[in-house]
Amino acid sequence: MAHDGFFEQLHNACGGQLTVGDDINPRYLRDFLNQREGRALAVVRPRTTTEVAAIVRLCHNTQTPVVPQGGNTGYRAGATPDDSGHAVVLSLENMNAVRDINSAASSITVEAGCILANVQRVAEEAGLFFSLQLGAAGSCHIGGNLATNAGGLNVLRYGSARELCLGVEAVLPSGEVMNLLSSLRKDNTGYDLKNLLIGSEGTLGVITAATLKLFPRLVDRATAYAIVPDVKAALKVLDLCQKITGGHVESFELMPEILFKLLQKNMPDVPLPFSVLPPLAVLVEVAAEESASLSLQEALAEALACGLITDAALASSEAQRQQFWAVRELSPEATKREGSWSKLDVSLPADNLADFIDAVNHLIVDDVAGQYIVAFGHAGDGNLHLSLRPRGQAPEKNPALVAMLEEQILDAVYERGGSFSAEHGIGQTKLAAMKRYKNTTALTAMRAIKKALDPNNIMNPGKMIDVTSN
Incomplete structure (x- = not known):
């Protein structure tokens, strides 16, 4: 652990960007949902990869835990230190440069502290498009997006963060720099170390930069809400839209009535797409070089004729399109204003999605959950977000009921071939689920990888995987 000269060496390693003791801003110690708060030995804010390497090397030599941190917008306390006060929080916020944009290769190389919205803006200024779209785009960092393999609204067409990354630069637990930055689309030269780091939540190293995949900027977009009778x-509406638009559906979001009610109650200034709130609706967006609106209109007309939808509202302007998206993107905030919730993030095969939601709805009917289970999200890729507020109470008021309900829901996910974590990661709060649902052979392999790369277990300990369990 840290020795007498440790803070001086740490100060030198990070170029003086060091905060200790009572001077540490609480935002570095608290998770986004304000459910976990830890303590730290120090917070460092390096400005270069060389400084990151020096910090990690010092922590490796002194066996001091390191907690990498980006925008700290995650839901699983994956970037929050524990309460031991032994860890160094390594914030990447000062490493926010765009190193290169290559229009010919349709790629951009950025440092880990780049805010997602800034990457999107730089790509757009170059006439290109970075497809990762998240509600936290104005504050989340690319490093955190990669560390959690973020998904978001456009996974259906473009894939998650893993599919959008061509190469990474990272500092390993030893303090050595591994430079795999490249705009190559094909590189078949051994183990896929890039993708091993992506989604590892900082437990195998610190991602310091990345080369990301860009796409042509599609200028014609069409967006609509459609009322559907059931999941x-x-x-079937999604399948029809894909066929008629030639696979140009970018987003397909499931929106239950309760979300519209919570918006109406807690954010009344947000205009809703329907005067009478529907029991269930979908938000669909199509993007193409041209004729997006015509193809979406054709798809919706066909869906109406087939009885797959009962009504639809097509955005007639860019301003209305933004209003439609505001309904979806502000839904989590409207939910949050109702009080605290327990949140789950699951994915299922498309053919089991409807059956799973029926099973969740039965929990409400049976009064196990009481007032609120909100199931919504990225129906196009099978990823649902569930917010739980049993019997109208804050989760902390009835933790036993919440734990029982979560277990029943995740058991239902497991029984239907799904995943208990689709895009929010594991962090601290899903460790028990990891042990309960993850294949035991896979867990053994993960522990072996962790031990090989990080024998002292200094990299984000207590996150993703319990190295002490069997």
Whole structure:
């Protein structure tokens, strides 16, 4: 652990960007949902990869835990230190440069502290498009997006962060720099170390920079809400839209009535797409070089004729399109204003999605959950977000009921071939689920990888995987 000269060496390693003791801003110690708060030995804010390497090397030599931190917008306390006060929080916020944009290769190389919205803006200024779209785009960092393999609104068409990354630069637990930055689309030269780091939540190293994939900027977009009778019909609408638009559907979001009610109650200034709130609706967006609106209109007309939808509202302007998206993107905030919730993030095969939601709805009917289970999200790729507020109470008021309900829901996910974590990661709060649902052979392999790369277990300990369990 840290020795007498440790803070001086740490100060030198990070170029003086060091905060200790009572001077540490609480935002570095608290998770986004304000459910976990830890303590730290120090917070460092390096400005270069060389400084990151020096910090990690010092921590490796002294066996001091390191907690990498980006925008700290995650839901699983994956960038929050524990309460031991032994860890160094390594914030990447000062490493926010765009190193290169290569229009010919359709790629951009950025440092880990780049805010997602800034990457999107730089790409757009070059006439290109970076497809990762998240509600936290104005504050989340690319490093954190990669560390958690973020998904978001456009996974259906473009894939998650893993599919969008061509190469990474990272500092390993030894303090050595591994430079795999490249705009190559094909590189078949051994183990895929890049993708091993992506999604590892800082437990195998610190991502310091990345080369990301860009796409042509599609200028013609069409967006609509459609009222559907049930989830099975919604998925048929998606299939129809894909066929008629030639696979140009970018987003397909499931929106239950309760979300519209919470918006109406807690954010009344947000205009809703329907005067009478529907039991279930979908938000669909199509993007193409041209004729997006015509193809979406054709798809919706066909869906109406087939009885798959009962009504639809097509955005008639860019301003209305933004209003439609505001309904979806502000839904989590409207939910949050109702009080604290327990949040789950699951994915299922498309053919099991409707059955799973029926099973969740039965929990409400049976009064196990009481007032609120909100299931919504990225129906196009099978990723649902569930917010739980049993019997109208804050989760902390009835933790036993919440734990029982979460276990029943995740058991239902597991039984239907799904995943208990689709895009929010594991962090501290999903460790028990990891042990309960993850394949035991896979867990053993993960522990072996962790031990090989990080024998002292200094990199984000207590996150993703319990190295002490069997």
